[in-house]
Amino acid sequence: MTTRIIVKLDIKPPFVVKPVHFEGLRKIGVPSDLARKYYKQGADEVYYIDIVASLYQREVLFDEVENVANELFIPLAVGGGVRSIDDFSNLFHRGADKVVVNTYAVQDDANLINQAAKTFGNQAVVVNIEAKRWGNHWECYTDCGRIQSGKDVVEWAKEIEQRGAGEILLQSVDTDGRQRGFDIDLAKQVVESVNIPVVVASGAGSIEDIKTLIKEVSPSGVAIASLFHYDRLTVTDLKESLRENGIEVSE
Amino acid sequence: MSDVIGIVNYGVAGNIHSIKKAVEKAGGQVLVLNEVNDFSKVDKLILPGVGSFKDAMQELEKGGFISPLEEVMHSLPTLGICLGMQILALLGFEYGKTKGLGVVHAEVKPMLVDAAVPHMGFNSIDVIKPNQLLKGLDNEQFYFMHSYEMVNYTDISALTEYAEHQFVSAIHMGHIFGVQFHPEKSREAGIALFENFVGL
Numbered sequence: 503m504t505t506r507i508i509v510k511l512d513i514k515p516p517f518v519v520k521p522v523h524f525e526g527l528r529k530i531g532v533p534s535d536l537a538r539k540y541y542k543q544g545a546d547e548v549y550y551i552d553i554v555a556s557l558y559q560r561e562v563l564f565d566e567v568e569n570v571a572n573e574l575f576i577p578l579a580v581g582g583g584v585r586s587i588d589d590f591s592n593l594f595h596r597g598a599d600k601v602v603v604n605t606y607a608v609q610d611d612a613n614l615i616n617q618a619a620k621t622f623g624n625q626a627v628v629v630n631i632e633a634k635r636w637g638n639h640w641e642c643y644t645d646c647g648r649i650q651s652g653k654d655v656v657e658w659a660k661e662i663e664q665r666g667a668g669e670i671l672l673q674s675v676d677t678d679g680r681q682r683g684f685d686i687d688l689a690k691q692v693v694e695s696v697n698i699p700v701v702v703a704s705g706a707g708s709i710e711d712i713k714t715l716i717k718e719v720s721p722s723g724v725a726i727a728s729l730f731h732y733d734r735l736t737v738t739d740l741k742e743s744l745r746e747n748g749i750e751v752s753e
Numbered sequence: 754m755s756d757v758i759g760i761v762n763y764g765v766a767g768n769i770h771s772i773k774k775a776v777e778k779a780g781g782q783v784l785v786l787n788e789v790n791d792f793s794k795v796d797k798l799i800l801p802g803v804g805s806f807k808d809a810m811q812e813l814e815k816g817g818f819i820s821p822l823e824e825v826m827h828s829l830p831t832l833g834i835c836l837g838m839q840i841l842a843l844l845g846f847e848y849g850k851t852k853g854l855g856v857v858h859a860e861v862k863p864m865l866v867d868a869a870v871p872h873m874g875f876n877s878i879d880v881i882k883p884n885q886l887l888k889g890l891d892n893e894q895f896y897f898m899h900s901y902e903m904v905n906y907t908d909i910s911a912l913t914e915y916a917e918h919q920f921v922s923a924i925h926m927g928h929i930f931g932v933q934f935h936p937e938k939s940r941e942a943g944i945a946l947f948e949n950f951v952g953l
Contacts, residue, residue, distance in 0.1 A: 503876055571774075577935070625898040668873070
């Protein structure tokens with residue numbers, strides 16, 4: 503089985519932006535252009551996260567999603583401000599293959615996960631975890647690391663698996679956007695606590711960081727943003743290098 | 754005039770959008786089938802599916818699709834994708850036991866494997882019985898996203914291995930085809946599969 507190389511687009515419409523520590527946004531480009539570029543380079547999947555939808559209490563902008571979906575013949579996961587079965591349904595109809603939920607499930611009603619899994623199948627329901635380290639445990643945050651939830655990350659990961667989530671997108675508030683390596687301890691604990699696929703994000707600063715993560719944690723996928731956005735590395739080169747190191751990635 | 758390929762639109766979660774784009778990219782002409790009356794306008798069928806076995810069958814029933822589908826599937830080349838393949842089976846065991854369309858002698862059961870489930874990502878297919886749909890696609894990689902698998906002993910055309918567990922990734926019975934993976938999400942290999950289907 504191949505390890506998925508996933509590109510994460512953090513969106514503040516109409517642009518892909520690069521948050522550092524989930525703050526200090528920098529414009530990178532137009533979502534559909536970037537999606538097409540990474541698809542051509544061989545990305546296995548695209549995660550499209552509207553990082554301000556929840557904060558502004560609005561829905562993801564469906565036309566934007568459709569523009570991105572039109573460029574891709576690989577899976578597209580979409581998240582940001584998702585709070586109802588209707589939101590899920592609308593996103594699937596606009597071309598999303600998976601829908602990502604965080605704030606509403608953590609802060610308001612975790613039953614949304616159960617309902618969505620029952621309606622759309624668990625493979626289509628992704629829960630985004632924004633983890634922040636407190637001593638030797640991690641707590642779930644929402645709204646791009648702004649709001650504390652009081653929920654323990656590992657306990658929450660187990661709970662959402664029970665509720666029917668099909669995948670976890672694991673982000674770290676501490677390491678996101680810094681390009682200084684992943685929070686390996688966090689990734690390890692979450693991957694070992696659940697039996698659903700975990701996609702680890704936040705921290706890729708070099709090919710070495712990615713190799714270390716895959717070798718030590720064996721996540722189902724790695725999500726990368728900055729490293730690709732600033733053209734410091736292409737998906738093609740990363741996959742080539744991983745193959746040379748005996749790590750299986752898709753052709 | 755080339756053949757018109759009908760995509761059956763049922764339920765709340767059809768991934769019609771991506772399949773339509775991929776078939777068009779492969780040179781096919783698409784008609785999205787929103788109601789039973791449209792069935793007479795197409796030459797081939799695609800049965801998509803995102804969701805659970807139970808919900809899919811309930812939605813088909815609610816739309817009055819079941820007997821018209823069974824009728825046209827006697828003659829029209831049909832491609833079931835993911836859950837669209839699974840509901841061709843006699844029975845499904847997702848959220849309780851549910852009767853399927855019964856076109857294929859098979860049951861759909863949870864994947865029991867010593868690895869993360871859903872099985873998610875690119876994996877290769879081993880074509881054990883070649884057919885027109887899978888022509889040129891042996892050992893190609895396709896995108897999978899599923900927690901259940903079809904258990905069948907007679908109509909297997911391809912197998913895939915996940916964490917040492919082998920499962921049915923494609924079936925074929927006469928003019929009926931099914932694939933467990935998502936060709937519409939599988940780059941050029943997926944487009945090539947739709948080209949084969951268009952060319953049938």
